[in-house]
Structures are given as C-alpha cells and as structure tokens.
Amino acid sequence: MKFSRLSLVAMAALATLSSNAFAADSLADAFKNGKVAGEIRAYYFSRDIPNDHKGHEDIFATGLMLNYVTDSFMGFRAGATFQSSATPFADDDGKAMFTRDMWAQGAQLSEAYLAYTLGKTDVKVGRMYMGTPLIAGSGSRLIRESFEGALITNKDIPDTTLGAVYINKFQARTNRDGDIGEFDSYFDGMYSLYAINKSIAGLTLTGAWAKINDYVATRHSDLDIYNAEVVYANKMGAFGYNLSGQYWFNHHSSVAAGQDDTIDGYGLKAGASYADISAYVAYSKISDDNTPAGQLVHGAGNGSDLIYTNSIIGSYNYTPDMKAYAGGLDYKITPASTIGTVYTYTNTKNEEVSYTGFYASYTFSGELKGLSVSAQYETIGKDGDGDQFRFRGSYKF
Missing domain, CATH: 2.40.160.10 (Porin)
Structure with a gap:
C-alpha cells in the first residue's frame, strides 16, 4: 500500500468522525492558541579512530529547531517542526569523518502532520518524529531523524497502549553529501504493530x-x-x-x-x-x-x-x-x-x-x-x- 493511498483512506475516515469536546471555538482560534517551542543548539564532536581514518578530526555544528502545534478544534490538530544545521568551520577531513551524521547544511521541515483524537484513540498522518519500539528516530546528533507515514495509538484498555504504524519515507541526519537528510523512500514500505502494558x-x-x-x-x-x-x-x-x-x-x-x-x-x-x-x-x-x-x-x-x-x-x-x-x-x-x-x-x-x-x-x-x-x-x-x-x-x- 502506497502512502498516498493510505493518506486518502485515513483522511476519509477522519472526516466521518466527530467529537463533543472542542478545545477551540473556531478554526481561527485553534491557530491563534497554538503553542510554539524552540531550541538553539551548539554541538562539538571530535573523533580519533586510526583504524578508519588518519589523525584526529573534529566538527562544530549549530542549529535551530522550531515547533508549532495548533490547539485542538473538533478533535483535529496540526503540527510542524523545522530544523536547521550549519558547520561553518568544517575542513575537508572533518567533513569526511562526519559525513554520515554531523556534516549537514541547510534546513528541513521534519514534521508536518495532521492529527485527530477521538476518546482515547489518536491518529496522526504526515511527517513526524516517532518513538515506537521498532520505528524510532534518534536525536543524539544535531539533526533528529524523522519519518513519513501514519501512526495510530489507542489507550482504551486500562494501563495499555496499542499502536499501529506505517512508514514509506525516512529522513536521515545527513544526505552524506553535505546537506540535511531528505525524505527518501524506506525500502518498499514498513508496517508495525505494538503493545505496551503496565497493569x-x-x-x-x-x-x-x-x-x-x-x-x-x-x-x-x-x-x-x-x-x-x-x-x-x-x-x-x-x-x-x-x-x-x-x-x-x-x-x-x-x-x-x-x-x-x-x-x-x-x-x-x-x-x-x-x-x-x-x-x-x-x-x-x-x-x-x-x-x-x-x-x-x-x-x-x-x-x-x-x-x-x-x-x-x-x-x-x-x-x-x-x-x-x-x-x-x-x-x-x-x-x-x-x-x-x-x-x-x-x-x-x-x-x-x-x-x-x-x-x-x-x-x-x-x-x-x-x-x-x-x-x-x-x-x-x-x-x-x-x-x-x-x-x-x-x-x-
């Protein structure tokens, strides 16, 4: 199943649902009452592994992360996260050493999703950070990994979280050529089901x-x-x-x-x-x-x-x-x-x-x-x- 087909099915299902608990009185209020959060980062990494590279190399990277999530309106909410990276002092050897994880220039819209909550069920479709047992992005580098797909979670069973995930694209830390990773196809798609119980x-x-x-x-x-x-x-x-x-x-x-x-x-x-x-x-x-x-x-x-x-x-x-x-x-x-x-x-x-x-x-x-x-x-x-x-x-x- 391709992501575009899955998105249409998910959105059609969401359009038929309704909720009695409205956090915002109007769509305009949902955007006005949205929350903004940000983070300014400065990271310095050094590495000396003679078996792989000669000598000692390092890299300094700075970046900005901005996140915005609307207030809930009729159960719907939308979110977006922008992250950027710059490595102004990196030399050729440092770029070669950290090409897979830290050498990245530019910006990326890493989250852009539409979500709907009905009772204890939440559906999210689009680009998003994930932290499920078998699909999870790492935030240990300046650029955090992200996915494109759909995530459904349910907590109707006491002390239990049930989840279903589908992804078809993955955003790595870098594109291994000096830029932030792009949303590239993740094989031919990945499905996952999980359950977490704390009874x-x-x-x-x-x-x-x-x-x-x-x-x-x-x-x-x-x-x-x-x-x-x-x-x-x-x-x-x-x-x-x-x-x-x-x-x-x-x-x-x-x-x-x-x-x-x-x-x-x-x-x-x-x-x-x-x-x-x-x-x-x-x-x-x-x-x-x-x-x-x-x-x-x-x-x-x-x-x-x-x-x-x-x-x-x-x-x-x-x-x-x-x-x-x-x-x-x-x-x-x-x-x-x-x-x-x-x-x-x-x-x-x-x-x-x-x-x-x-x-x-x-x-x-x-x-x-x-x-x-x-x-x-x-x-x-x-x-x-x-x-x-x-x-x-x-x-x-």
Whole structure:
C-alpha cells in the first residue's frame, strides 16, 4: 500500500468522525492558541579512530529547531517542526569523518502532520518524529531523524497502549553529501504493530512486530522483526532495583530464492540504586545464524537501537555470534547535574573491542533556565583503537 493511498483512506475516515469536546471555538482560534517551542543548539564532536581514518578530526555544528502545534478544534490538530544545521568551520577531513551524521547544511521541515483524537484513540498522518519500539528516530546528533507515514495509538484498555504504524519515507541526519537528510523512500514500505502494558505495578511488558517490504532487493526478500521486552522496577525506601530482559527475532523470506533465513538475539540487565547513586550490569548475545542482511536488524531509525550493552558513544553492528558485556555507574550530584561512567566489551568472530566512557551533564535554572550542557568522552581498546568526545549545548524556549 502506497502512502498516498493510505493518506486518502485515513483522511476519509477522519472526516466521518466527530467529537463533543472542542478545545477551540473556531478554526481561527485553534491557530491563534497554538503553542510554539524552540531550541538553539551548539554541538562539538571530535573523533580519533586510526583504524578508519588518519589523525584526529573534529566538527562544530549549530542549529535551530522550531515547533508549532495548533490547539485542538473538533478533535483535529496540526503540527510542524523545522530544523536547521550549519558547520561553518568544517575542513575537508572533518567533513569526511562526519559525513554520515554531523556534516549537514541547510534546513528541513521534519514534521508536518495532521492529527485527530477521538476518546482515547489518536491518529496522526504526515511527517513526524516517532518513538515506537521498532520505528524510532534518534536525536543524539544535531539533526533528529524523522519519518513519513501514519501512526495510530489507542489507550482504551486500562494501563495499555496499542499502536499501529506505517512508514514509506525516512529522513536521515545527513544526505552524506553535505546537506540535511531528505525524505527518501524506506525500502518498499514498513508496517508495525505494538503493545505496551503496565497493569502490574512496577512491571512493563512490551511486544512488537514489524515488516519491511523488499528489504534485500537482490533477493526480493521481505523482513519480519519481532521484539519483546520485560522490565521490572521497584523501590524499598532509598534502595531501588530493576531487572530487564529483551529479545529480537528476524525472519527473512524470499519466494524468488526459495529461502527462509532467521537470526535472533537477547539482552539481560540488572540494576540497583541507593539515594543518588545507581549502577547496572548487562549481557547480550546474538545467534550465529547468517542472514542476507549480514546482521540482526533492530528496526527502523537509530532510536530503535536499544540493546542493553550499548556504549555511550560508539556503536556496533549486531553481527552473528556477537557477545557483549556492559556495566555502568551513575551519580546525581544535584537534581540538575549528573556524572557517570560506562564500560562495554564486545566479542565477535573477527575482533574484540572495549569501550570506556565518561559523561557529565548540567541543567541551569534561574535566569539561565532552559540552558543545558553535556559532555561525553570514550576510549576504544582491545582490537579497536582511538577515542571520541562530544559536547552539546542547548537552549530551549
């Protein structure tokens, strides 16, 4: 199903619905009473990974994000988000190093959607940011990833969120040629269903399925992704603890090649906290099956990359027979400031890599309310070599 056809069906359905609760008295009031929010950003990234590039490279990027959402009128609302990026001091080596994630000039209308709410059901169609279990954009770089499609959520069942998603386009951080990513076709479309339940105090259950059409074009192979997660958290006075488990399963089906390939993986995590100190340990394992994709696919967008053993900066592919261990320690100095460290070790068929990271953040108050800064530093050891540093400053208004 193409997005244009889906949009017509969705809009026709919305036109037949009505709501008795009007937040605005007129369409003009809906626009007049709309809310505007913005953020000014300044990011500095540096990277020194001799295995991939010679020497040390860095990049400085600034940007503006502006968001506007109308007030609700007859259940309808509209929203738009504009984001821009500039890297005024980048040299050729810095551009080459950060071509996939930070080297971007220009502006993009990353959100432009029409939404309708009836009771506890919400329908959104157009360009939008998403944070569903298997379709989620990352905001860790200056430009946030976005999608074009439709999203339906329902909360009629107590303590339960049900969702259905369709996307046909994806906006990456950059176009890998110096500009902000454009909304390009996402394979031949992707569908997803998910459910999140919190009926039992402290327990969160998540289940999700997604299908990517024609994921491996050379084989005309579709990809089904299944995901499940169990998280339990509780507190006894100043002491808290949490236990988590996650599971992914990929199924590649190809009628043309007459093959079915599968690969799966899981993660386990245990954490504890006392007052302002918290810590965790985690383990993950990917099966040794080979697939047309060459690795386990976690979903669409880098925001769906939620394996428990991720390091704070560096990332790795979920290759067959990969094992990873991680541990972290976090201390909240004040309600506005935090410091922490994370250690990650990965072992694959070809290499062993360790990541040792440190981070700190501070949120201002008073006359500087809205301003926040954070810094991350990570060294890479074992078969890998190098280090990375990231500084982010932002002002939200």
